[in-house]
Amino acid sequence: MTTWLLMGMALYLVTAYIPSLMLLQVIGVGKYLGTRDDPPEPKPHHARAIRARDNFRENLPVFLGLGLLVLITPEADQSIALRGAQTFVLSRLVYLPAYISGVPVVRSAVFMLGWCGLLVMALALL
DSSP: OHHHHHHHHHHHHHHHHHHHHHHHHHHHHHHHTSOOSSOOOOOHHHHHHHHHHHHHHHHHHHHHHHHHHHHHOTTSOHHHHHHHHHHHHHHHHHHHHHHHHTOHHHHHHHHHHHHHHHHHHHHTTO
């Protein structure tokens, strides 16, 4: 379980840094290293990367909280929780490129799959 929690956090960091890296391409190194007080309006791919980051930011505390509860609760079914954690992390790995590329149905389906992973983790605590 610990490995999948760490992988989820690593994937979050990747998701968090992608919008900044996209901005670097638009404004250049000089402005990027400055204060960035007046960033340009994001292009569609950049705006999607920002929304994907924000969405992950909303879901990461639930994932980590459930994962930690599974680790400290003796009655938790570790194998079921592990499957849920794997489902969440792997779905997030697919979610990011699906969202940035603008694939609407796939993005929503993959999001729901990740949400089901969280639900499985919660059920492992019962």
